[in-house]
Amino acid sequence: MKTKLAIFLAILSSGTVINCSNVGIEEKIESIWQSDNPLLVSEVSIPVKSDPSFNWTPQSGKVDLGALKSGEKEPVLLTIGTGTAAGYRDGGLTRQGQLTSYPNLVARQMGLKNFNQAVFDKQNGNGTGYYLRQSDSELPSWSKVTNNLAYIDPEKNFFAPYSQGLVHNLSVPGNHPNSYQLNPKTTLLNEIQYRNNIPLPPYAMDANYLWTTGNLTNSLLSRVVHSEKQSVWEYLNSIQPDVAIVDINADVYIQSHIQGGQAGLLGPREVFWELNVINYLKKNNTKYVYATIPDVLDFPYFNWYNYKNLSSKLNKPIKIAVSEKDIQEANNRTIFLPTRKVIDLFNGNSENEYLTDLDIINEREASRPELYNNLFVAKWAKEYNHPLVDFYAIYKKILSGNYVTDDGYKIDPSYSHGNFFSADGIYPSAIGQAVLANEVIKVLNASYQSKIPLIDVGLYAKEMEKVK
Template sequence: MKPKILYSFLIISILSACRPDSVITEEIPVSIITEEISLPVKDDIELPPVAFAPDIELLRQQDDTSAIRMVALGGSFPSGSRNGGLYREGQITSIPELIAHQMQLQAFISPLFEKEQGNGSGYLIYDRKASLPSWKKVTNQTAIVSQMPLRLTPFKGTYVDNISWPEGPGTNSNPSNSYFYYPKGKEPYFSYLFRFYSDKGTNETPFHYFAYTIPQKTHLLLHFEDLDSWIGWACYTQNFNIQNRLHEGYFYPKSQFIRDYKKVGLKMVLYNMPDFLDFPYFHLYQASQLMPKNNTTGQALSDSTLLIPTDGIKKAFVSNKKSILLDEDVISADEAKQFRIIIKDVLNTNTTEYFAKLYNLPMVDMYSLYKTILAGKYYTEDGLFIDPSFPNGNFFSEDGIHPSAIGSAVIANETIKKINERYHTKIPLINVSQLAKRL
């Protein structure tokens, strides 16, 4: 699963008669991105009114009269990544933005794209008319200044409270180390970071820098795990060295960060990692349907192999010729087993969950939450069924990975429950049914 452009080529045949009894077969490249389209930037959604005035005074320390401030730190979850991209609609309905609205904060600043460039990085629409799983890509009214290297228009504000970006803290500034592409081309993900922050302190791992630049007058921190990087590493197991990734240097900065800020009274919420190999993205193409064709070489297949939606996989499904499957096309059963152990035992039980217990911090159990949703057993407090099916459900966005606006509201409500329980606040939950009617 070496990260090259995930738009390889689909083979189809054109029959051209040279004489009545002969044909010439010609290969024509086609991508899992079936076409580029233009869609207008949507008007900003007006979030539903809160059910009652929140009481968040206990987030302050004694004798503190400053306006309550919340900061979010992390990757794709808090940034509002959605539909294979980052764009204004996703940012406005991101998890932290929804929570800030329910808290009725005086200000919560996300690095929003301007309305005129509200399609941001561009995003994906699942192609429901295609015979095999594929996407269309929205490419108009973006904030892209240049593609090679990727440069985006800068955020005009002076500071942000939502310190998050796709493949966020946990990676370093070398774009060759950005591994995850939803299906899209290779991009230096720090292009998103540099929209609202200079490159100061990001030559190595930016977490070390951002972790100690949280403003002093911050009262609540939402601390997310870095979903995209871990998905990328799962899709790139050929060059993944667990010993190099999961060493003391990976965990110590997070532990030190929690200790230091807990001492000064910062309230925190932690989030563990869902089992992302359960996500629809990894189940759009089934190995059991490809194996009977007996037309692949390279990576071995079994019923438990996870197929990544690449042009190579799509080519294998439509072609009768031999297709070479690369490491970037599949996650073997053994690789999936290894990463499920990493997620459950290492990242969750021995890290985030351990820190939550050690430092007495609330934790949103994303692992259990996603298992419940994917089992079709989750209803919101206002009675809305959260449908995990893809592409017609309401929890996942059109990339089959990131949550939709409804999914973000579900996670936001689970966060609010933890804040109220641990810090004795009274923050109303989002009426998800009302939100759904406004989308």
């Protein structure tokens, strides 16, 4: 069982609102998620990456969209998703990441001109900041890019409001049911003021969960959903989509495991959220595809440290203090997280005799998505008659090393020299996004009589080399 502290951290990052008084003044406030991170070696300034040319994509209006289009007007494509669909990679959201998100690649292949995903301005194209992998390190370490960011305050909580039309990619890292039900700006202010009034104790920050999105979810949503809209749901009602991609809940799995393992997704809040999404699309007669959840514990992030490479450093059992009275031994099924204590253990610098339950995921805490995909996602596909994009199976094939694109490009899932995962070991690279885009296009074509061309991933990879 996780400690009360770990559960509290999970609740905070999930977007659960915390009621506080006197909220509404955006005074200078310290970020509640700042902590000393043993995996970060420096801060660096890097020029904003160039935009891809997209000169290889079909011309607008020249693609046979089959049943995805009715009438002469360009269909409206909406995406409801989490970090992957947003284009989050390398531990951050950037302009280039947004432009190479798989929903934007799908929109480009459909020949759509008006797919709006609130792309950061070029001068602020480093967005939230991101991480550069240090190639000379034995195990992962990073430098953080901190220039040309899109934040408007030095504490990095707020973005300038986006006002250039309705946004069609409502995907953000850490997206969660409460993110849509509540006003994101109010939620953000409440979270920040609460943590300023009641700081986390120092030992709580020793966990240093590298990719915890913290208040980023509501920061990004409040950029789009302004104060006149009470919630993301109200914002959605401004949009009448013709086509949609639904890719939700993967980040709930990712974050619960980053924070040490929780109970998974078999709870009423997620089901309520998903059924609300489905009913919203049905009300608008939207043609849509729905994605299953990949097995996130297969991702490199959860495999950097393991029983073999840690025990070889110690030459003695690895003990875990679940509580004062419950001391357990790790085994080869234990998943070790990149926390300060685990890193110290690997480096031979540990002064602590025990790891804690915050540092590992044991067998009882590892939440696999097979049951969820079968019990809910597949059931809804039959009940509501919508096609599935089976990201679970696609990721399994990629991670087995047996995935080759239709144009013959080999996809390598290895870390850190492969081409599918980005530097954070969780989210796809630009090439990985193209793979997912093609899988969505295949399902759209098979289900709605469209003839959307697939991305030539080899050609796309050559262009991304020019703008990396």
